[in-house]
Amino acid sequence: MKPMKPVYIAAQAVTPFIGKGNPNFIDKGHEEFGVRENPTLEDHIVGVVRKLIDDHHIDPTLIQRGYIGNFAGELFSHQAHLGAMVARADERLSGIGFARVEAACASGGVGIVNAIESIQSGLDVVLVVGAEVQTTVRAREGADYLARAAHYASERSIDDFTFPALLARRAKAYKEAYGLSERDLAHFSVKAYDNANRNPMAHMCAVKMTLEQAETASDGNPKILKNPELHDHLKVSDCSQVSDGAAAVLLASEAGLQKLGRAMEDAVKLRSYGFCTNPLGEVKDLLELDTAAAAAGEAMRDANITPQDIQVAEVHDCFTIAELMMYEAIGLAEKGKGKELVLSGRTSIEGDIPVNTGGGLIGFGHPVGATGIKQTAEIYRQMKGQCEDYQVQRELNLGLTANMGGDDRTVVSLVLENTV
Structure with missing residues (x-):
């Protein structure tokens, strides 16, 4: 959809993404374990709002509405009612209407859609926040929480790690149809980690990944699924x-x-957007991300562009197979040929269509509710030359995001245009 009333990204902020493997994450092996603790969900929400206000000298009283994308605050952090949590960031936000938006991993993207449509209804300044804390429980318990983004009644039993299993099912089908190899997929991991190594805010900023490590199962890189058909x-x-x-x-x-x-030159125009959903648990074709294709197709059609016009992209790489299939859903590659883009280097920072320059979900990290908003912030920062060591070294005028919730069940795609 093309907004009838022009919409701009006026400012952005992102906190460091942390978790196991990040030098700032406090776990039992950390030298400060027991001395200090990791930031809470409230800390992240309050911190990012204050950062946006302070970094960009924003008067909070000008904000007329706000939305917060979050998937499972009440599960991981025993905290719901997060719209009211945003207001704790600054006393000047008191009295403004804030509401939580939930759409699994697309929660942030749907929050942005709500903000766009609020501006279409007559508002002028709308804040969108996304946040998640997921490191408060053990992996299998967390996997059960995340399985609620699937059709729990019919899909939870596929594996203890339901969501990895759903995407492994796609990887299996894709390998059988197109001859995809483990080495092919390893290139996606290596790109993500290499980009994250240039990005000090990335979860995996300090973790290296070689092609051999990514290709080969080992004690340090195990296969985690119990389902015998999907394990490999x-x-x-x-x-x-x-x-x-x-x-x-x-x-x-x-x-x-x-x-x-x-100033207009400090902003990025939101040229168009696509927002699509399909029924939970009813994937029609394991070889296609049809919801992503519909959302990105709508966004590009209404922006009057083709996939070949895109100069930088942020796509939902919850797993390596998802990034590959996103290339095909968007139209950057023909069906069955998505791997050729990464193998050629075209989607690297130095390539002609850089994708997930800060590391994507695999390297930068995936706090679920924040992801769609971080994607938008990354395009903004690339267009304004603010990415430092992972900056694309040429002018960028058109970018695209694709934020996916569940197994391609909800997708928001944005086309962003530099105003310079």
Whole structure:
């Protein structure tokens, strides 16, 4: 959909994403274990809002509405009612309407859709926050929580790790149809970790990954599924990270930019968006991300662009197979040929269509509610030359995001245009 009233990204902020493997994450092996603790969900929410306000000199009283994307705060952190939590970030936010939005891993993206449509209804300045804390419980308990993004009644029993199993099912089908190898998938892992190594805010900023490590199952890179049909089709290196973190973007109309004192050259225009859902547990074709294709197709059609016009992208790589299939859903590659893009280097930071430059979900991390908002913030930062060591070294005018919830059941896609 193309907004009838122009919408701009006026400001953004992202906290470091942390979890196991990150040097700042406090676990039993950390030298400060018992001395200090990891940030709470409230810490992340309050911290990212304050960062956005302070970094961009935003007057909070100009914000007219707000949304927070979060999937499972009441499970991982025993905290719901998160709209009211946002208001704790600054006393000047008191009295403003804030609401939580939930759409599994697409919670952040749907929060942005709500903000766009709020501006269409007449508002001028809308804040969108996304946050998740997922490191408070053991892996199998967390996997049960995350399985609620699937059709729990029919899909929970597939494996203890339900979501990895659902994407392993796609990997298995894709291998059988197109001859995809473990080495092919390993290239996606290596790209993600290499990009994250350039990004100090990434969960895996300090963890190296070689092609041999990513290709081969080992004690350090085990196959985690018990389901015998799917066991061989997923290793830890194929997975996104269990991360804590938050992200925020401030959306504004032209009048809103003026009220905020933000120059047009400091903004990124939200040219169009696509928002699609399909029924839980009813994937029709394991070889296609049809919901992603519909959402991205809508966004590109209404922006009057083709996939070949995209200069930078942030796509939902919850697993390596998902990034590959996203290439095909968006139209960057023909069906069955997604691996050729990564093998050629075209989607690297130095390539002609860089994808997930900060490391994606596999390298940067995946605090579920924050992901769609972080994707948008990353495109903004790339377009404004703010990515430092992982900055694409050329002018970027058109970017695309694809934020997926569940097994391609809810997808939000944005087309973003630089205003310079």
